[in-house]
Amino acid sequence: MCSHYEAPSMDALRAAYDVAPSEPVTHDLWPGYTGPFIRQAQDADPDDEDAPHLDALVGRFGLLPPWAKDEKLARKTYNARSETASIKPSFRGAWREARHCIIPALSIYEPDWRSGRAVPTRITRRDGELLSIAGLWERWRSPAGDTVHSYSMLTVNADDHPLMQHFHRPGAERRMVVILPQAQVEEWLSATDAQSAEFLRQYPAERLAAEPRPGR
Incomplete structure (x- = not known):
């Protein structure tokens, strides 16, 4: 599961996706923050070939379904298990409507417990490109009447993943976010709910790099 990640700069977003939000973004992100x-x-x-295919927005890291009472729920809904997203109350609406999104990241952080204590570890793509993390998005109306966008990262089991099996507490299930190759980004964003499962798989360990950050 991922609760901490680094968002890229505006320039990096434009280079990778040809779009960037109009609002400033937070780069060091935790549940409840805006990214x-x-x-x-x-x-x-659809008939305008020059029209942009993608939108870039800012939203709350942690999905807020329409029935959420307040934004505190985002602290619990930042990751969605791919096996149960279609039935869990927090995620099933976004899943059913195929509100697919990409959460762009320079890196994610996970705790390495192999030494007996949690060592924050920075995980990146080995080639230096951005991590395109598959997610779900929602829009929520606040009690004040404001529209708030939000998003959650989809995860898969990683008990047998050569790299990600080393993270999280001993005895806990190993999970990892779904990282998509660049060639699948637009396919994921346009996929139907029935096609969603085709994209939810482990990212190859040899394409990732992990660097301990004990000082964080």
Whole structure:
């Protein structure tokens, strides 16, 4: 599970996805913080070849379904288990409506417990490119009437993953976020709910790099 990650700069977002949010973003992100996410353009003219295919927005890290009473729920809904997202009350609406998004990240942080204590470890793509994390997005109406966007990272089991099996507490299930190859980004964003499961798989360990950060 991922509760801490680094968001890229505006320039890096434009280079990777050709879009960036109009609002400033937080780069060191935890549940409840506001960060960028990418979704399929909502009002694009399908006959206009020059129209942008993607939108970049800022939203709460942690999904807020329409029935949420307040934004505190985001502290518990920042990751969605791919096996149960279609039935869990917090996620099933976004799953059913195929509100797919990409959460762009420079890196994610996970605790390495092999030494007997948690060592924060920074995980990146070995080639230096951004991590395109598959997620779900929602829109929520606050008690004040404001529209708040939010998002959650989808995860899969990683008990047998050569790298990610080393993270989290002993005895706990190993999980990892779903990282998509760049070629699948737009396919994921346009996929139907019935097609969602085709994208939810482990990212190859040899394409990832892990660096301990004991000072954090």
